Amino acid sequence: MADYSKEEIKRIEQKWQEKWATDGAYKVVNDTSKPKYYALDMFPYPSGAGLHVGHPLGYIASDIVSRYKRIKGFNVLHPMGFDAFGLPAEQYAIQTGQHPRLTTEKNIETYKRQLKQIGFSYDWDREVQTSDPQYYRWTQWIFMQLFNSWYNKNTDSAEPISKLTLEFEKNGNAHINAVVDEAVAAFTGMEWKAKSEADKEAVLQQYRIAYLSETMVNWCAALGTVLSNDEVKDGVSERGGYPVERIKMMQWSMRITAYAERLLKGLDTIDWPEAVKEMQRNWIGKSMGCELTFPIVKGQESGDKSEASEGIKVFTTRIDTVFGVTFLVLAPEHELVDKITTAEQRAKVDEYVSVAKNRSERERMSEVKRVSGAFTGAYAKNPFNNELIPIWIADYVLAGYGTGAVMAVPGHDERDHRFAKHYNLPIVQVVEGPDVIEEAFVSWEAKIINSGFMNGMVVDDAIQAGIDKVEEWKIGKGKINYRMRDAIFGRQRYWGEPFPVYFVNGLPKLVDDKDLPVTLPDIDQYKPTETGEPPLGRAKDWNYKGHSYELTTMPGWAGSSWYWFRYMDPKNENQFVSKEAQQYWKAVDLYIGGSEHATGHLLYSRFWCKVLKDLGHVDSEEPFLKMINQGHIQGVSKFVYRINGTKQFVSAGLRKQYEVTPLNVDINMVENDALDIEAFKNWREDFADATFILEDGRYICGSEVEKMSKSKYNVVNPDDIVSAYGADTLRMYEMFLGPLELSKPWATNGIDGVYKFLRKFWNLFHDANGNVAISNDEPTKEEYKVLHKTLKKIEEDIETFSFNTSVSEFMICCNFLTSAKCNKRAILEPLVIALSPFAPHIAEELWSKLGHSTSILTSKFVSFDPSFLIENSFEYPISINGKVRAKMNFALDMPKEDIEKLVIASEIVQKWAEGKPPKKVIIVPGKIVNVVL
RNA sequence: GCCAAAGUGGCGGAAUUGGUAGACGCGCACGACUCAAAAUCGUGUACCGUAAGGUGUGUGGGUUCGAUUCCCACCUUUGGUACCA
CATH class of the missing domain: 3.10.20.590 (Ubiquitin-like (UB roll))
Structure with missing residues (x-):
């Protein structure tokens, strides 16, 4: 006697989870003759709140694919681990003094317990944790490879720095074509040899892929650290929403810009959602244009119009409009500002520069449309028509993009137009189209006019002609520009990987390979030191052979930028991944995770993968061949409506008649929109004497779909669902909700339908008394047809990641078999195999009831036979x-x-x-x- | 502003090489079982209309024998991005 009851579900799910664990059913071996399949989930940061029902969505999908591929004959790598370094544990440490390691360990324990009870087929022996010294020693090792390499543009590849110094000794840097941070001074082999060690290192820092330099960084005072560009949203920190300002600081950076073109091109070779690819393309921001120099002429007051030796270099994508330039604009930080400003204008310019400097990022962003600037008093000459044009400064020109200076064409650029209007500067039309006095006309198709030799050309031709002219006159050249900046790679924080770097006389040196890992020392407090050094400055006796270590730690994305390789060979003590393991598993075949990592993790991972490939450590150019972004599961919040100034609450249908304030109410006190009034009164003290205006005898709550969050009392915990319905029901219901990629609200109400389906399915195998009853009779034609129609649909759906319709198909099939009273082995056996990726526990149980002594994991998916469908x-x-x-x-x-x-x-x-x-x-x-x- | 995705019953959603719109499930209504309730099972359920019939996939046009699916314009929502020259 066994119904598919709550108790029975619990019994069978526990039974099989234990059996799978003791049998090592999910253990993956590398060496095999089978084809491989690598299905990966984005590993989570283990937060203190644990999992809610939204988190497993993608994990369930990848688990279904993994199990399906396995019974299709693939050797499947399906691992899980934890991105364990991160700010929340550290913030908690600052507040409470508890070591972030303890917090993290506790959270990981919770996550693993929650994940395990959902029945995922992870090989836990391959688990990685980025905060584990045995893991981060390889993160440090990879950093060292990056430090020891440079990007050779001639071979389009990263190469060892030793090759570079060899060439320096021979010929200096004359023949070197490298990606470097700024203009590097030329030197000969002789000069190189004569340089001091410090000078040599200063030069090398301009070449290294991981390098130290003084740069503008996003400083977040509240978090006490710098943040990378992708961690700053709308001028505030992504985590916590604290203000961020731009300051200059000595920082570790990664020369990701060297890979801009390859990161862009590679997008065409991978099967990712178009939206994410587009985000990366925009982030990389390639634009083709022209760099040219406008000669500066001395201030008008001197009456001297002879050309000065210096010029202002600008970058433009619209050289075709160069005859319409009526002024130049420099960024306030531009190095020439000070030099060219005339005495008369000095005061105004200085004031503007200091105001612009102190404006926070936030203000700048929110005041995008506000025009501000100052005239330097200096003039430049337009090399195309020899006209004198004034030079202004304004903060709409960014120091970090292009050359930090623009040629303003107010007729055909909106920002320039706004600026010209505001300061009464001339506007000239050079592109055929509507009049440009009131509004700029921006077109890539029209004809050029009023432009000397360009007259009559279309934009594209005029651009080419302009570039040709500039190159002929030797005042500039055609240039490709990227928006992407090098990535800042240091945090003034404790809970991250220490750098394998120490300093001798201020010069950075790498520790020996044999001394890895450089472990995180214990410290008494997790705050910056009194002198403003990062927390690691508090470590006692922490040094390398008497030399002080780098005190910043690596950013959150360090450990996640290569972890998919570690899963291939997680216990290897000699290499981060063995050649054999890497060549077998190659790259991730299916990567499921959130699109919010588009310009962070997913870009950095591609970057590191390419560097490691260039240096010969791996042979895949791209880490993730196919990616799917799962949608978010939203919460459905419930509201009660308090009549303002009273303790009376009015039911949702009547609330329009009153002035009310909606209050979030715990969703556990609401069933089918009706409020449990007693529970509500007991919920919080101030509601104890509340009164209610009902409709039809019930208090109806309002609903709204919002983010699932504690503060909105709308969080649904998978533990509760598992204990009420079982993991199989949870898994299938999450898939049944809708397409994987879409965001959708969670309503626990609907789960009954899936639960009833599993019970019906169970009943197919049992008689009315709950005894196993399977017939060996030959199925009818109709029964075969339904079976094969189902098998066909399931196979197609899994291949296209359309799991919601698979669940429907199982229901349709089960409904048919139930009404046909079909309990025939020939039908049920292939069906239970097909169901096993979705609902592994019930499938394994029914499989054993069918008389099998081996696990359903070793069965073979039965492919549909079209002859039954004719x-x-x-x-x-x-x-x-x-x-x-x-x-x-x-x-x-x-x-x-x-x-x-x-x-x-x-x-x-x-x-x-x-x-x-x-x-x-x-x-x-x-x-x-x-x-x- | 720009880029991308999406708008279908009370709800989640299904159907696109153009061919029965609303599969499947929830909810709801009615019925069975029960002293009763819960659970369970059965029937019905896009909308208007007693019916015949009509109307319906964000809005307005178009192509077609036929449009949720293709084309044009617009509206709304969500995500991304933001003075990138």
Whole structure:
């Protein structure tokens, strides 16, 4: 006697989870003759709140694929681990003094317990934690490789720095074509050899892929650390929403810009959502244009119009509009500002520079449309028409992009137009189109006018002609520009990987390989030191052979930028991954996770993968071949409505009659929109004496779909669902909610349908008394047809990641078999195998009830047989003028003429035709008949 | 502003090489079982209309024998991005 009851579910789920664990059912071995499949979830940061039902969505999907691929004959790598370094544990440490390691360990424990009870097929022996010294020693090792390499543009590859110094000794840097941070001074081999060690290192820092430099950083005072560009949103920190300001600081950076072109091109080779690719393309921000120099002429007051030796270098994508330039604009931080400002204008310019400097990022962003600037008093000469144009400064020009200076063409650029209007600067039309006095006209298709030799050309041709001219005059050249900046790679924080770097006389040195890992020392407090050093400055006796270590730690993305390699060979003590393991597993075949990592993790991972490939450590150019972004599961918040100034609450349907304030109410106190009034009164003290205005005797709550969050009392914990319905029901319901990629609200109400399905499915194997009852009779044709239709659909759906429709198909099949009272082994056995990726526990249990002594994990998915699906007749919908009016059954091989005759003769067509002959009859075999009257 | 995705019953959603719109499930209504309730099972359920019939996939046009599916314009929502020259 065994119903599919709550107790029975609990028993079988625990039984099989234990059995799978003791049998090592999910253990993956590398060396095998089978084809491989690598299915990976984005590993989570273990937060203190634990999992809510939204988190497992993607994990369930990848688990279904993994299990399916496995019974299709693949050797499947499906691991899980933890991105364990991170700010929340450290913030908690600052507040409480508890070591972030303890917090993290505790959270990981909770996560693992929650994950395990959902029945994922992870090989936990391959688990990685980024905060584990045995893991981060390899993060440090990879950092060292990056420090020891440079990007050779000639070979389009990263190369060892030793090769570079060899060349320096021979020929200096004359023949080197490298990606470097700024203009590097030329030197000969002799000069190189004569340099001091410090000078040599200063030069090398300009070449290294991981390098130290003084740069503008996003400083977040509240978090006490710098943040990378992708961690700053709308001028505040992504985590916590604290203000961020731009300051200059000595920092570790990663020369990701060297890979801009490859990161861009590689996007065309990978199967990712177009939206994410587009985000990366925008982030990289490639633009093709022209760099040219406008000579500066001395201030007008001197009357001297002779050219100065210096010029202002600008970058433009619209050299075709160069005849329309009426002024130049420099960023306030531009190095020439000070030099060119005239005495008269000095005060105004200084004031503007200091105001612009102190404006926070936040203010700048929110005041995008506000025009501000100052005139330097200096003039430049337009090399194309020799006109004198004033030089201004304004903060709409960014120091970090292009050359930090623009040639302003107010007629054909909106920002320049706004600026010209505001300061009464001339506006000239050089592109044919509407008048530009009131509004800039921006077009890439029109003809160029008022532009000397460019007149009559279309934009593209004029751009080419302009570049040719600039190069002919040797005042500039065509140039490709990228928006992407090098990535800041240091945090003034404790809970991260220490750098394997120490300093001798201020010069950074790497520790020996054999001394890795450099472990995180214990400290008394997790705050910065009194002197403003990072927390690691508090560590006692922490040094490398008497030399002080780097005190910043690596950012959160360090450990996650290579972890998919570690899973391939997680215990290797000699390498981060062995050549054999890497060549077998290659890259991730399916990566499921959130699109919020588009310009962070997903970009950095591609970057590191390429560097490691260039240096010969791995042989895959791209880490994640296919990616799917799962949508978010949103919470459904419930509201009660308090009449303002009272303790009376009015039911949702009547709230319009009062002035009310909506209050979030715990969703556990609401069933089908009706509030449990007693529970509500007991919830919080101030509600104890609340009164209620009801409708139809019930208090109805309002609803709203919002983010799932504690503060909105709408969090649904998977533990509760598992204990009420079981893991199999949870898994299938999450899939049943809708397409994986879409965001959708969670409503626990609907889960009954999936639960009932599993119970019905269970009942197919049992008689009315709950005893196993399987028949060995030969199934009917109809039963076979339904089975194979289901198998076909499941296979197609899994291959296209359309799991919601698979669940529906299982239901349809089960409904049919239930009404047909079919308990035949020949039907149920293939079906239970097909169900096993979705609901592994019940499938394994029923599999054993079918008499199998080996696990269903070792079974083979039964592919559908098309011969069962062949139909010989079809019930045609008969539509008249496009509206379906009747159905008629015809053999599929019946000639069209015969069908037409029968249709025209039919009662229904006769009725609508009212005696007239039809104008036309369209017959699509196996689809439809349409009669046009 | 720009880029991307999406708008279908009371709700989640299904159907796109153009061919029966609303599969499957929730909810709801009615019925069975029960002293009763819960659970369970059955029937019905896009909308208007007693019916015949009509109307319906964000809005307005178009192509077609036939449009949720293709084309044009617009509206709304969500995500991303933001003075990138």
